[in-house]
Amino acid sequence: MRLQKIEKIAAKLNIPESALEKYGNYKAKISREYINSVNNNKDGKLVLVTAITPTKAGEGKTTTSIALLDGLAKINQSAILSLREPSLGPVFGLKGGATGGGKVTVEPQEDINLHFTGDMHALTSSINLISAIIDNHIYQGNELRINPEKIMRKRALDINERELREIQIGLGSDKNGIKRIDHFEITVASELMAILCIATDEKDFCERVKRIIVAYNYDDEPVYLGDLQISNAIMKLMKNALLPNLVQTAEGNPALIHGGPFANIAHGCSSLTSIKLALKISPITITEAGFGADLGAEKFLDITAKVGNLTPNVIVLVATIRALKLHGGVKFEELTNENIDALTNGFKNLEQHYYNLRKYDVPVIVAINHFKDDTKLEVETLKELLNKQGIKFAFLDGFLNGGEGSVDLANKVVEVLETTKSKYHTLYNYEDTIENKIAKIAKEIYHAKDVIYEEKALKEIENIKKLGRDNLPICIAKTQSSFSDNPTLLNAPRDFDLHIKDVRLSNGAGFIVVLTGNILTMPGLPKVPTAVKMENQ
Numbered sequence: 309m310r311l312q313k314i315e316k317i318a319a320k321l322n323i324p325e326s327a328l329e330k331y332g333n334y335k336a337k338i339s340r341e342y343i344n345s346v347n348n349n350k351d352g353k354l355v356l357v358t359a360i361t362p363t364k365a366g367e368g369k370t371t372t373s374i375a376l377l378d379g380l381a382k383i384n385q386s387a388i389l390s391l392r393e394p395s396l397g398p399v400f401g402l403k404g405g406a407t408g409g410g411k412v413t414v415e416p417q418e419d420i421n422l423h424f425t426g427d428m429h430a431l432t433s434s435i436n437l438i439s440a441i442i443d444n445h446i447y448q449g450n451e452l453r454i455n456p457e458k459i460m461r462k463r464a465l466d467i468n469e470r471e472l473r474e475i476q477i478g479l480g481s482d483k484n485g486i487k488r489i490d491h492f493e494i495t496v497a498s499e500l501m502a503i504l505c506i507a508t509d510e511k512d513f514c515e516r517v518k519r520i521i522v523a524y525n526y527d528d529e530p531v532y533l534g535d536l537q538i539s540n541a542i543m544k545l546m547k548n549a550l551l552p553n554l555v556q557t558a559e560g561n562p563a564l565i566h567g568g569p570f571a572n573i574a575h576g577c578s579s580l581t582s583i584k585l586a587l588k589i590s591p592i593t594i595t596e597a598g599f600g601a602d603l604g605a606e607k608f609l610d611i612t613a614k615v616g617n618l619t620p621n622v623i624v625l626v627a628t629i630r631a632l633k634l635h636g637g638v639k640f641e642e643l644t645n646e647n648i649d650a651l652t653n654g655f656k657n658l659e660q661h662y663y664n665l666r667k668y669d670v671p672v673i674v675a676i677n678h679f680k681d682d683t684k685l686e687v688e689t690l691k692e693l694l695n696k697q698g699i700k701f702a703f704l705d706g707f708l709n710g711g712e713g714s715v716d717l718a719n720k721v722v723e724v725l726e727t728t729k730s731k732y733h734t735l736y737n738y739e740d741t742i743e744n745k746i747a748k749i750a751k752e753i754y755h756a757k758d759v760i761y762e763e764k765a766l767k768e769i770e771n772i773k774k775l776g777r778d779n780l781p782i783c784i785a786k787t788q789s790s791f792s793d794n795p796t797l798l799n800a801p802r803d804f805d806l807h808i809k810d811v812r813l814s815n816g817a818g819f820i821v822v823l824t825g826n827i828l829t830m831p832g833l834p835k836v837p838t839a840v841k842m843e844n845q
Contacts, residue, residue, distance in 0.1 A: 309558050311415055315557045321388065321551050321589045329551070331425050334416050337551040338564075338585065342395075349588040354618055357596045357675075358605035358665070359626040360658050361798070362788055363634045365643060365692050368409065368677045368707060372487050372626045373596045375706025376414040376675075376721065378559045379714025379748040380592060385722060389414070389563035389590035392578045393428065394421045395570070397468040397831055400839035407585065409674070410707030412714070413558045420555060420565060428466050428568070429793070430549035431504065432495045433543045435464040438489075441536050442522055443477070447485045456488045458524040462829070469834030476740065491831040498571045499749050502783075502817035505567035505579040505606035506615055510543075510550055517542055519817035530775065532779040533816070552582035559711050562590075571598025572788040573829050575607040575819070580616040587618075600752050601625060609668050609817055610734050610749075611781045621730045622721060623665050623672045627658050629682045629690060635799040644681045648689050655693050656800035660791065662699055663749040671724045673703040675717050700724070705724035738779050742811075745782045746822055750806045754791045757803040765822075766810040772820060775813070781818045785827045793825030 314336045315325045324469045327342035330640040373389060380387040380637035391414065394406035405421040407414045423429070425821040446454055465472060479484040495501060499520060501662065507513035519536035525531055533539065545676060552566040564586055567579035571750040575585075576598030581677070585821050586593040597604030605623065613620055629651060630643045636654030638647050661726065674694055676687070694701045705713030743759075750756040760770075773779050789795035792804045810823040833839075 309415070312556060312560050312727055314556070314673070317560065317562050318554060321555075321562055323589065326470055327475065328554070329548070330450070331741075333724065334555065335419060335425060336554045337425060337837045338549060338554055340551060340778075343585055346588040347583070351587040352591040352619040353594055354583075354587060355592065355594045355624060355721060356605065356608060356620045356670075357594060357624045358601040360597070360631060360661050361600040361602070361635065361790065363631045364640060365628065365630045365634060366626050368627050369596055370406055371410065371412050371676055371707055372624065372675050372704060372717075374414060374563070375592050375704060375711070375714040376594055376624065376717055377561050377563065378412055378557055378706065378711030379718030379720070381559065381561050382711040383718050383722070384714050385592060385718065386590055386593060387561070388586045388590040389557070389561070390561060390578045390582045390593060390595040391565045392576075392598065393424060393568040394424070395494065395568055396428065396466045397494050397496070400833075401468040401831065401837055404838045411558065411710035412706040413562050413570060414565065415554055415558055418419060419775045424546070424565075425553050427553070427566070428495055428551040430545050431498065431501055432464050432466055434545045435461070435498050435500050437541065437545065437546045438522060438533065438536070438759040439463045439539050442487055452535055453525040453527070454523045454531055454693050455526050456486055457710075458490075458528075459490075459522070460524070461520070461522050462491040462498075463491045464495045464498050465492055465564050467829040468494065468833045470830065473828065473830045481775055492571075492831075494831060496570050497829040498570050499814045499817050500568050500699070501567065502574055502814060502819075503567055504546070504549065506585070506817055507613065507817070508580055508616060513546070513550060514539055514543055516816040516818065518816075521813060526595070529778045541548045550581065552579065552585055569598075571607065572602035572786040573827060575603035575611050575783050577608050580612065583618065584616060586690050602791055603786065605665065606753050607737070607783060609670075609732070609734065610722050613732065613785060614734050614781065615818065619730055619732050620670050622724045622728070623670050624675050624717070625661060625665065625672055626677050627659070628677045628679060628692075629686045632658060632681060632690070635719065642663065646683045646686060648685065651680060651689055652693065655690070658706065660686050660702065660800040662697075667735060667752060669732060669733060671728045673702070673717070673720050673724060674699055675704045676701060678703060678705045678708070712828065738781055742772065742778050742782070742820060746808070749782060749784060754806060755794070755800070755802045756806040759806045759808060761808045762810070765808045765811045768813075772811070772813050777813055777815060781819045783814070783821050785821055785823045787825055787827060812841065
Protein backbone atom coordinates (compact mmCIF):
# COMPACT_ATOMS: atom_id res chain seq x y z
CA MET A 309 0.00 0.00 0.00
CA ARG A 310 1.38 3.37 -1.03
CA LEU A 311 -0.28 6.40 0.55
CA GLN A 312 -0.86 9.54 -1.47
CA LYS A 313 0.29 12.88 -0.16
CA ILE A 314 -2.52 14.67 1.61
CA GLU A 315 -2.68 17.54 -0.88
CA LYS A 316 -3.59 15.01 -3.61
CA ILE A 317 -6.41 13.65 -1.46
CA ALA A 318 -7.64 17.21 -0.87
CA ALA A 319 -7.53 17.92 -4.62
CA LYS A 320 -10.09 15.12 -5.19
CA LEU A 321 -12.55 17.34 -3.29
CA ASN A 322 -11.30 20.56 -4.89
CA ILE A 323 -9.82 21.67 -1.56
CA PRO A 324 -6.85 23.95 -2.31
CA GLU A 325 -3.50 23.22 -0.69
CA SER A 326 -3.68 26.65 0.95
CA ALA A 327 -6.65 25.38 3.03
CA LEU A 328 -4.55 22.62 4.61
CA GLU A 329 -2.66 22.78 7.88
CA LYS A 330 -0.41 19.75 7.36
CA TYR A 331 0.75 17.32 10.03
CA GLY A 332 3.40 15.55 7.98
CA ASN A 333 2.69 14.08 4.55
CA TYR A 334 -0.55 12.19 5.21
CA LYS A 335 -2.62 14.20 7.69
CA ALA A 336 -3.98 17.73 7.63
CA LYS A 337 -6.48 19.97 9.33
CA ILE A 338 -8.80 22.02 7.15
CA SER A 339 -8.70 25.73 7.85
CA ARG A 340 -11.57 27.71 9.34
CA GLU A 341 -11.40 30.15 6.42
CA TYR A 342 -12.03 27.35 3.92
CA ILE A 343 -14.87 25.88 6.01
CA ASN A 344 -16.57 29.29 6.10
CA SER A 345 -16.05 29.76 2.36
CA VAL A 346 -18.17 26.71 1.42
CA ASN A 347 -21.04 27.36 3.83
CA ASN A 348 -23.35 28.47 1.03
CA ASN A 349 -22.78 25.34 -1.06
CA LYS A 350 -25.74 23.00 -1.51
CA ASP A 351 -25.71 19.96 0.79
CA GLY A 352 -25.06 16.51 -0.63
CA LYS A 353 -26.80 13.31 0.49
CA LEU A 354 -26.14 11.79 3.94
CA VAL A 355 -25.70 8.07 4.66
CA LEU A 356 -25.72 6.89 8.29
CA VAL A 357 -24.02 3.58 9.12
CA THR A 358 -25.12 1.74 12.27
CA ALA A 359 -25.29 -1.88 13.43
CA ILE A 360 -27.14 -4.59 15.27
CA THR A 361 -26.32 -5.12 18.96
CA PRO A 362 -22.52 -5.54 19.09
CA THR A 363 -20.77 -8.62 20.42
CA LYS A 364 -17.13 -9.39 21.15
CA ALA A 365 -17.04 -11.05 17.73
CA GLY A 366 -17.09 -7.56 16.21
CA GLU A 367 -19.62 -6.37 13.65
CA GLY A 368 -17.35 -4.17 11.54
CA LYS A 369 -19.31 -0.92 11.51
CA THR A 370 -16.27 1.26 10.84
CA THR A 371 -15.02 -1.29 8.33
CA THR A 372 -18.38 -1.12 6.56
CA SER A 373 -18.30 2.68 6.47
CA ILE A 374 -14.85 2.66 4.87
CA ALA A 375 -15.82 -0.18 2.52
CA LEU A 376 -18.85 1.76 1.33
CA LEU A 377 -16.67 4.76 0.49
CA ASP A 378 -14.23 2.59 -1.46
CA GLY A 379 -17.12 0.78 -3.16
CA LEU A 380 -18.66 4.08 -4.27
CA ALA A 381 -15.31 5.08 -5.77
CA LYS A 382 -15.29 1.82 -7.75
CA ILE A 383 -18.59 2.80 -9.42
CA ASN A 384 -17.36 6.35 -10.06
CA GLN A 385 -19.41 8.01 -7.33
CA SER A 386 -17.70 10.88 -5.52
CA ALA A 387 -18.08 10.55 -1.75
CA ILE A 388 -16.42 11.33 1.56
CA LEU A 389 -16.35 9.73 4.99
CA SER A 390 -16.83 11.40 8.38
CA LEU A 391 -15.68 9.23 11.30
CA ARG A 392 -14.92 9.68 14.99
CA GLU A 393 -11.37 9.72 16.33
CA PRO A 394 -10.26 6.63 18.28
CA SER A 395 -9.80 6.93 22.04
CA LEU A 396 -6.63 5.63 23.68
CA GLY A 397 -8.85 3.88 26.25
CA PRO A 398 -10.12 1.16 23.91
CA VAL A 399 -6.96 1.23 21.77
CA PHE A 400 -4.92 0.03 24.77
CA GLY A 401 -7.84 -1.68 26.52
CA LEU A 402 -10.21 -4.29 25.14
CA LYS A 403 -11.28 -3.20 21.66
CA GLY A 404 -8.02 -2.12 20.05
CA GLY A 405 -7.92 0.47 17.26
CA ALA A 406 -10.81 1.98 15.34
CA THR A 407 -9.50 2.41 11.81
CA GLY A 408 -11.26 -0.45 10.01
CA GLY A 409 -9.73 -3.79 9.14
CA GLY A 410 -8.61 -6.15 6.39
CA LYS A 411 -8.44 -4.32 3.06
CA VAL A 412 -10.63 -1.41 4.16
CA THR A 413 -8.80 0.94 6.52
CA VAL A 414 -8.19 4.63 7.07
CA GLU A 415 -4.56 5.64 7.00
CA PRO A 416 -2.06 6.20 8.54
CA GLN A 417 -3.60 3.75 11.00
CA GLU A 418 -1.16 3.97 13.90
CA ASP A 419 -1.10 7.77 13.84
CA ILE A 420 -4.90 7.96 13.84
CA ASN A 421 -5.20 5.45 16.69
CA LEU A 422 -2.59 7.20 18.86
CA HIS A 423 -1.65 10.90 19.00
CA PHE A 424 -3.09 11.80 15.57
CA THR A 425 -3.20 15.63 15.44
CA GLY A 426 -3.42 16.19 19.20
CA ASP A 427 -7.18 16.75 19.52
CA MET A 428 -7.59 14.33 22.45
CA HIS A 429 -4.67 15.93 24.28
CA ALA A 430 -6.15 19.41 23.80
CA LEU A 431 -9.49 18.20 25.18
CA THR A 432 -7.89 16.47 28.17
CA SER A 433 -5.83 19.58 28.96
CA SER A 434 -8.90 21.82 28.71
CA ILE A 435 -10.98 19.58 30.98
CA ASN A 436 -8.24 19.46 33.61
CA LEU A 437 -7.70 23.21 33.37
CA ILE A 438 -11.35 23.67 34.40
CA SER A 439 -10.85 21.42 37.44
CA ALA A 440 -7.61 23.15 38.41
CA ILE A 441 -9.27 26.60 38.21
CA ILE A 442 -12.26 25.43 40.31
CA ASP A 443 -10.04 24.08 43.10
CA ASN A 444 -7.77 27.11 42.97
CA HIS A 445 -10.79 29.44 43.16
CA ILE A 446 -11.96 27.71 46.34
CA TYR A 447 -8.45 27.78 47.82
CA GLN A 448 -7.96 31.48 47.05
CA GLY A 449 -11.07 32.67 48.94
CA ASN A 450 -14.03 31.20 47.04
CA GLU A 451 -15.67 34.43 45.86
CA LEU A 452 -18.33 32.39 43.99
CA ARG A 453 -19.13 30.43 47.21
CA ILE A 454 -18.68 27.10 45.42
CA ASN A 455 -19.76 24.14 47.54
CA PRO A 456 -16.85 21.64 47.36
CA GLU A 457 -19.33 18.80 47.81
CA LYS A 458 -21.29 19.90 44.72
CA ILE A 459 -18.61 20.23 42.06
CA MET A 460 -20.03 18.78 38.84
CA ARG A 461 -16.87 18.64 36.68
CA LYS A 462 -14.67 15.57 36.78
CA ARG A 463 -11.04 15.48 35.80
CA ALA A 464 -10.20 13.47 32.67
CA LEU A 465 -7.72 10.99 31.24
CA ASP A 466 -7.96 9.27 27.85
CA ILE A 467 -6.84 5.95 29.32
CA ASN A 468 -8.93 3.26 31.03
CA GLU A 469 -8.04 3.39 34.74
CA ARG A 470 -10.64 2.21 37.25
CA GLU A 471 -8.52 3.39 40.20
CA LEU A 472 -9.30 7.01 39.30
CA ARG A 473 -13.08 6.70 39.40
CA GLU A 474 -13.09 8.04 42.95
CA ILE A 475 -10.04 9.64 44.58
CA GLN A 476 -9.09 11.98 47.42
CA ILE A 477 -7.27 15.21 46.58
CA GLY A 478 -5.62 17.94 48.64
CA LEU A 479 -4.07 15.46 51.08
CA GLY A 480 -1.19 16.55 53.29
CA SER A 481 -0.80 20.12 54.56
CA ASP A 482 -3.30 22.93 54.02
CA LYS A 483 -0.96 24.33 51.38
CA ASN A 484 -2.00 21.44 49.14
CA GLY A 485 -5.48 22.86 48.63
CA ILE A 486 -8.95 21.82 49.71
CA LYS A 487 -9.33 18.22 50.78
CA ARG A 488 -12.23 16.61 48.95
CA ILE A 489 -13.39 13.56 47.04
CA ASP A 490 -12.88 13.90 43.29
CA HIS A 491 -13.40 11.76 40.20
CA PHE A 492 -11.91 11.07 36.78
CA GLU A 493 -13.79 10.14 33.62
CA ILE A 494 -12.41 9.11 30.27
CA THR A 495 -11.93 12.12 27.99
CA VAL A 496 -14.42 10.88 25.40
CA ALA A 497 -17.19 10.76 28.04
CA SER A 498 -16.73 14.41 28.98
CA GLU A 499 -19.15 17.22 28.30
CA LEU A 500 -16.40 19.15 26.54
CA MET A 501 -16.03 16.32 24.00
CA ALA A 502 -19.79 16.39 23.48
CA ILE A 503 -19.66 20.15 22.93
CA LEU A 504 -16.83 19.76 20.40
CA CYS A 505 -19.03 17.38 18.42
CA ILE A 506 -22.40 19.11 18.77
CA ALA A 507 -21.27 22.73 18.23
CA THR A 508 -22.04 24.07 14.75
CA ASP A 509 -19.13 26.54 14.61
CA GLU A 510 -16.44 28.24 16.70
CA LYS A 511 -18.80 30.84 18.16
CA ASP A 512 -21.35 28.18 19.11
CA PHE A 513 -18.58 26.14 20.79
CA CYS A 514 -17.52 29.12 22.92
CA GLU A 515 -21.08 29.95 23.98
CA ARG A 516 -21.76 26.32 24.91
CA VAL A 517 -18.54 26.17 26.95
CA LYS A 518 -19.65 29.21 28.95
CA ARG A 519 -22.96 27.46 29.74
CA ILE A 520 -21.32 24.41 31.35
CA ILE A 521 -22.48 24.06 34.96
CA VAL A 522 -19.24 23.48 36.86
CA ALA A 523 -20.68 23.40 40.39
CA TYR A 524 -23.43 24.62 42.71
CA ASN A 525 -22.90 27.22 45.42
CA TYR A 526 -23.97 27.01 49.06
CA ASP A 527 -27.45 28.28 48.06
CA ASP A 528 -27.79 25.44 45.50
CA GLU A 529 -27.55 27.91 42.62
CA PRO A 530 -25.58 26.84 39.53
CA VAL A 531 -22.09 28.17 38.93
CA TYR A 532 -21.32 28.36 35.21
CA LEU A 533 -17.97 28.07 33.50
CA GLY A 534 -18.49 31.61 32.27
CA ASP A 535 -18.34 32.73 35.92
CA LEU A 536 -14.76 31.41 36.13
CA GLN A 537 -13.73 33.68 33.23
CA ILE A 538 -11.59 31.04 31.50
CA SER A 539 -13.52 30.52 28.27
CA ASN A 540 -10.84 32.37 26.26
CA ALA A 541 -8.12 30.19 27.78
CA ILE A 542 -10.07 27.10 26.72
CA MET A 543 -10.56 28.51 23.23
CA LYS A 544 -6.79 29.01 22.93
CA LEU A 545 -6.18 25.39 23.97
CA MET A 546 -8.89 24.12 21.61
CA LYS A 547 -8.16 26.35 18.61
CA ASN A 548 -6.66 23.63 16.40
CA ALA A 549 -8.75 20.81 17.90
CA LEU A 550 -11.91 22.49 16.55
CA LEU A 551 -10.76 21.90 12.96
CA PRO A 552 -11.58 18.61 11.14
CA ASN A 553 -8.77 16.22 10.17
CA LEU A 554 -8.36 15.00 6.58
CA VAL A 555 -6.85 11.55 5.92
CA GLN A 556 -7.39 8.78 3.33
CA THR A 557 -8.51 5.19 2.98
CA ALA A 558 -6.09 2.47 1.92
CA GLU A 559 -7.50 2.91 -1.59
CA GLY A 560 -6.84 6.66 -1.59
CA ASN A 561 -10.33 8.02 -0.93
CA PRO A 562 -10.89 11.07 1.32
CA ALA A 563 -12.00 10.78 4.95
CA LEU A 564 -12.59 13.35 7.68
CA ILE A 565 -11.92 12.12 11.22
CA HIS A 566 -12.92 14.45 14.04
CA GLY A 567 -14.30 14.14 17.56
CA GLY A 568 -14.86 10.92 19.45
CA PRO A 569 -17.66 10.65 22.05
CA PHE A 570 -18.55 7.10 23.10
CA ALA A 571 -22.08 6.06 22.18
CA ASN A 572 -22.74 4.04 25.33
CA ILE A 573 -21.96 6.96 27.69
CA ALA A 574 -22.21 9.95 25.33
CA HIS A 575 -23.85 10.68 21.96
CA GLY A 576 -21.44 8.72 19.79
CA CYS A 577 -21.15 10.74 16.57
CA SER A 578 -18.35 12.56 14.75
CA SER A 579 -18.40 16.34 14.93
CA LEU A 580 -21.13 18.36 13.28
CA THR A 581 -18.33 20.55 11.93
CA SER A 582 -16.88 17.63 9.95
CA ILE A 583 -20.26 16.24 8.84
CA LYS A 584 -21.56 19.62 7.68
CA LEU A 585 -18.28 20.36 5.87
CA ALA A 586 -18.42 16.97 4.16
CA LEU A 587 -21.97 17.66 2.96
CA LYS A 588 -20.82 20.96 1.43
CA ILE A 589 -17.88 19.52 -0.52
CA SER A 590 -19.12 16.10 -1.67
CA PRO A 591 -22.33 14.75 -3.25
CA ILE A 592 -22.40 11.81 -0.79
CA THR A 593 -21.30 11.82 2.86
CA ILE A 594 -21.00 8.63 4.92
CA THR A 595 -20.98 8.90 8.70
CA GLU A 596 -21.07 6.30 11.45
CA ALA A 597 -22.85 6.22 14.81
CA GLY A 598 -21.24 4.24 17.62
CA PHE A 599 -22.26 0.79 18.91
CA GLY A 600 -25.72 -0.61 18.06
CA ALA A 601 -28.63 1.29 16.50
CA ASP A 602 -30.33 1.53 19.92
CA LEU A 603 -27.45 3.76 21.08
CA GLY A 604 -25.48 5.60 18.40
CA ALA A 605 -28.16 5.73 15.71
CA GLU A 606 -30.91 6.75 18.13
CA LYS A 607 -28.73 9.58 19.43
CA PHE A 608 -27.69 10.63 15.94
CA LEU A 609 -31.31 10.76 14.81
CA ASP A 610 -32.76 12.34 17.97
CA ILE A 611 -29.89 14.70 18.85
CA THR A 612 -27.18 15.29 16.24
CA ALA A 613 -29.33 15.44 13.11
CA LYS A 614 -31.94 17.65 14.79
CA VAL A 615 -29.39 20.07 16.28
CA GLY A 616 -27.38 20.19 13.05
CA ASN A 617 -30.42 20.50 10.79
CA LEU A 618 -29.34 17.37 8.91
CA THR A 619 -31.50 15.00 6.86
CA PRO A 620 -30.23 11.40 6.82
CA ASN A 621 -31.15 10.06 3.37
CA VAL A 622 -30.46 6.38 3.98
CA ILE A 623 -29.37 4.20 6.91
CA VAL A 624 -27.08 1.18 6.50
CA LEU A 625 -27.64 -1.41 9.23
CA VAL A 626 -24.61 -3.70 9.56
CA ALA A 627 -25.22 -7.34 10.48
CA THR A 628 -22.89 -10.31 10.71
CA ILE A 629 -23.76 -13.97 10.74
CA ARG A 630 -21.49 -14.65 13.68
CA ALA A 631 -23.11 -11.92 15.79
CA LEU A 632 -26.58 -13.23 14.95
CA LYS A 633 -25.47 -16.73 15.99
CA LEU A 634 -24.18 -15.36 19.30
CA HIS A 635 -27.53 -13.65 19.92
CA GLY A 636 -29.16 -16.94 18.97
CA GLY A 637 -27.36 -18.80 21.75
CA VAL A 638 -24.05 -20.04 20.28
CA LYS A 639 -20.95 -19.85 22.49
CA PHE A 640 -18.16 -17.60 21.24
CA GLU A 641 -15.78 -20.57 20.99
CA GLU A 642 -18.21 -22.38 18.64
CA LEU A 643 -18.84 -19.53 16.19
CA THR A 644 -17.00 -21.21 13.32
CA ASN A 645 -19.45 -24.13 13.43
CA GLU A 646 -22.42 -23.86 11.08
CA ASN A 647 -25.63 -23.33 13.09
CA ILE A 648 -28.76 -22.44 11.13
CA ASP A 649 -31.08 -22.68 14.16
CA ALA A 650 -29.05 -20.14 16.15
CA LEU A 651 -28.81 -17.84 13.13
CA THR A 652 -32.58 -17.96 12.65
CA ASN A 653 -33.20 -17.30 16.35
CA GLY A 654 -30.67 -14.44 16.47
CA PHE A 655 -32.31 -12.80 13.45
CA LYS A 656 -34.81 -11.34 15.94
CA ASN A 657 -32.11 -8.88 17.01
CA LEU A 658 -31.67 -7.63 13.45
CA GLU A 659 -35.44 -7.38 12.98
CA GLN A 660 -35.87 -5.31 16.13
CA HIS A 661 -33.16 -2.85 15.09
CA TYR A 662 -34.53 -2.61 11.54
CA TYR A 663 -38.11 -1.84 12.56
CA ASN A 664 -36.90 0.59 15.22
CA LEU A 665 -35.04 2.57 12.54
CA ARG A 666 -38.04 2.58 10.24
CA LYS A 667 -39.89 4.61 12.91
CA TYR A 668 -37.79 7.60 11.80
CA ASP A 669 -39.10 7.31 8.21
CA VAL A 670 -35.62 6.99 6.71
CA PRO A 671 -34.93 4.17 4.18
CA VAL A 672 -32.85 1.31 5.64
CA ILE A 673 -30.51 -1.15 3.89
CA VAL A 674 -29.03 -4.14 5.73
CA ALA A 675 -25.35 -4.82 4.95
CA ILE A 676 -24.43 -8.48 5.40
CA ASN A 677 -20.81 -8.03 6.46
CA HIS A 678 -19.15 -11.24 5.33
CA PHE A 679 -16.48 -13.08 7.30
CA LYS A 680 -14.41 -15.98 5.97
CA ASP A 681 -15.97 -18.54 8.37
CA ASP A 682 -19.55 -17.84 7.21
CA THR A 683 -20.84 -20.89 5.37
CA LYS A 684 -22.72 -20.73 2.07
CA LEU A 685 -25.86 -22.14 3.71
CA GLU A 686 -25.70 -19.53 6.51
CA VAL A 687 -25.39 -16.71 3.99
CA GLU A 688 -28.31 -18.03 1.92
CA THR A 689 -30.40 -18.51 5.07
CA LEU A 690 -29.85 -14.90 6.15
CA LYS A 691 -30.72 -13.63 2.67
CA GLU A 692 -33.90 -15.73 2.73
CA LEU A 693 -34.89 -14.37 6.16
CA LEU A 694 -34.39 -10.79 4.90
CA ASN A 695 -36.34 -11.46 1.70
CA LYS A 696 -39.26 -12.89 3.68
CA GLN A 697 -39.47 -9.63 5.63
CA GLY A 698 -39.14 -7.53 2.48
CA ILE A 699 -35.94 -5.96 3.84
CA LYS A 700 -33.53 -4.50 1.28
CA PHE A 701 -30.00 -5.84 1.74
CA ALA A 702 -26.56 -6.01 0.18
CA PHE A 703 -23.76 -8.54 0.50
CA LEU A 704 -20.53 -6.88 1.67
CA ASP A 705 -17.11 -8.45 1.24
CA GLY A 706 -14.97 -5.38 1.84
CA PHE A 707 -12.82 -6.82 4.63
CA LEU A 708 -11.53 -9.55 2.31
CA ASN A 709 -11.73 -7.80 -1.07
CA GLY A 710 -11.64 -4.03 -0.44
CA GLY A 711 -13.58 -1.71 -2.72
CA GLU A 712 -14.23 -4.49 -5.25
CA GLY A 713 -16.03 -6.47 -2.56
CA SER A 714 -18.12 -3.43 -1.62
CA VAL A 715 -19.72 -2.66 -5.00
CA ASP A 716 -23.03 -4.39 -4.21
CA LEU A 717 -23.57 -2.20 -1.14
CA ALA A 718 -22.47 0.90 -3.06
CA ASN A 719 -24.93 0.21 -5.87
CA LYS A 720 -27.80 -0.41 -3.43
CA VAL A 721 -27.07 2.82 -1.57
CA VAL A 722 -26.98 4.86 -4.79
CA GLU A 723 -30.23 3.23 -5.94
CA VAL A 724 -32.02 4.24 -2.73
CA LEU A 725 -30.55 7.75 -2.81
CA GLU A 726 -31.87 8.21 -6.35
CA THR A 727 -35.30 6.62 -5.94
CA THR A 728 -36.48 6.95 -2.32
CA LYS A 729 -37.12 10.15 -0.39
CA SER A 730 -36.32 10.35 3.30
CA LYS A 731 -39.04 11.75 5.54
CA TYR A 732 -36.79 11.94 8.58
CA HIS A 733 -38.17 13.13 11.92
CA THR A 734 -37.21 12.63 15.56
CA LEU A 735 -38.78 9.96 17.75
CA TYR A 736 -40.02 12.43 20.36
CA ASN A 737 -40.80 16.10 20.84
CA TYR A 738 -38.17 18.07 22.77
CA GLU A 739 -40.92 20.01 24.55
CA ASP A 740 -42.33 16.84 26.13
CA THR A 741 -41.53 16.06 29.79
CA ILE A 742 -38.21 14.44 30.69
CA GLU A 743 -40.00 11.34 31.95
CA ASN A 744 -42.06 10.99 28.76
CA LYS A 745 -39.00 11.38 26.53
CA ILE A 746 -37.14 8.70 28.49
CA ALA A 747 -40.19 6.42 28.36
CA LYS A 748 -40.49 6.91 24.60
CA ILE A 749 -36.92 5.72 24.02
CA ALA A 750 -37.21 2.93 26.59
CA LYS A 751 -40.43 1.51 25.15
CA GLU A 752 -40.13 2.31 21.43
CA ILE A 753 -36.42 1.54 20.96
CA TYR A 754 -35.40 -0.77 23.82
CA HIS A 755 -38.88 -2.38 24.15
CA ALA A 756 -38.87 -2.11 27.95
CA LYS A 757 -42.07 -2.63 29.93
CA ASP A 758 -41.42 0.10 32.50
CA VAL A 759 -38.85 2.66 33.67
CA ILE A 760 -37.75 2.47 37.31
CA TYR A 761 -36.14 5.59 38.83
CA GLU A 762 -33.85 5.75 41.85
CA GLU A 763 -34.48 8.63 44.25
CA LYS A 764 -31.30 10.43 43.19
CA ALA A 765 -32.43 10.47 39.56
CA LEU A 766 -35.85 11.88 40.47
CA LYS A 767 -34.25 14.69 42.49
CA GLU A 768 -31.99 15.61 39.57
CA ILE A 769 -34.97 15.70 37.20
CA GLU A 770 -36.68 18.16 39.52
CA ASN A 771 -33.51 20.31 39.62
CA ILE A 772 -33.38 20.36 35.82
CA LYS A 773 -37.03 21.43 35.69
CA LYS A 774 -36.34 24.27 38.14
CA LEU A 775 -33.55 25.49 35.84
CA GLY A 776 -35.98 25.48 32.91
CA ARG A 777 -33.80 23.04 30.95
CA ASP A 778 -36.26 20.17 30.70
CA ASN A 779 -36.89 20.90 27.00
CA LEU A 780 -33.60 19.27 25.96
CA PRO A 781 -33.08 15.93 24.17
CA ILE A 782 -32.20 12.78 26.10
CA CYS A 783 -28.83 11.00 25.92
CA ILE A 784 -29.12 7.61 27.61
CA ALA A 785 -25.95 5.97 28.95
CA LYS A 786 -26.52 2.23 28.68
CA THR A 787 -24.65 -1.00 28.04
CA GLN A 788 -23.92 -1.58 24.37
CA SER A 789 -24.30 -5.34 24.74
CA SER A 790 -28.08 -5.49 25.06
CA PHE A 791 -31.28 -3.61 24.25
CA SER A 792 -31.79 -3.68 28.03
CA ASP A 793 -29.56 -2.32 30.82
CA ASN A 794 -28.39 -5.89 31.54
CA PRO A 795 -25.41 -6.80 29.31
CA THR A 796 -26.13 -10.53 29.60
CA LEU A 797 -29.66 -10.21 28.15
CA LEU A 798 -28.98 -10.90 24.47
CA ASN A 799 -31.00 -11.07 21.24
CA ALA A 800 -34.30 -9.12 21.32
CA PRO A 801 -35.56 -9.00 24.92
CA ARG A 802 -38.98 -7.53 25.67
CA ASP A 803 -40.95 -6.42 28.73
CA PHE A 804 -37.99 -5.80 31.05
CA ASP A 805 -37.60 -2.84 33.43
CA LEU A 806 -35.09 -0.09 32.58
CA HIS A 807 -33.37 1.15 35.76
CA ILE A 808 -32.43 4.84 35.92
CA LYS A 809 -29.69 5.42 38.49
CA ASP A 810 -28.85 9.05 37.87
CA VAL A 811 -29.67 12.00 35.61
CA ARG A 812 -27.18 14.73 34.75
CA LEU A 813 -27.65 18.00 32.91
CA SER A 814 -25.03 18.61 30.21
CA ASN A 815 -26.02 22.23 29.94
CA GLY A 816 -23.30 23.23 27.49
CA ALA A 817 -23.80 20.23 25.22
CA GLY A 818 -27.51 20.84 25.36
CA PHE A 819 -28.81 17.43 26.39
CA ILE A 820 -29.78 15.46 29.50
CA VAL A 821 -27.63 12.41 30.27
CA VAL A 822 -29.55 9.48 31.79
CA LEU A 823 -27.42 6.77 33.44
CA THR A 824 -28.83 3.25 33.52
CA GLY A 825 -27.70 -0.07 34.99
CA ASN A 826 -24.02 -0.28 35.90
CA ILE A 827 -22.71 2.05 33.22
CA LEU A 828 -19.37 3.72 34.07
CA THR A 829 -17.83 6.89 32.65
CA MET A 830 -14.31 5.65 33.41
CA PRO A 831 -13.79 2.13 32.03
CA GLY A 832 -11.27 -0.33 33.43
CA LEU A 833 -8.69 -2.45 31.66
CA PRO A 834 -9.28 -6.17 30.95
CA LYS A 835 -7.06 -8.88 32.43
CA VAL A 836 -4.88 -8.84 29.31
CA PRO A 837 -5.04 -5.31 27.83
CA THR A 838 -4.42 -4.73 24.13
CA ALA A 839 -1.38 -2.68 25.23
CA VAL A 840 0.22 -5.92 26.49
CA LYS A 841 -0.65 -7.74 23.26
CA MET A 842 1.33 -5.09 21.36
CA GLU A 843 4.56 -6.28 23.00
CA ASN A 844 5.39 -8.69 20.17
CA GLN A 845 3.97 -6.65 17.30
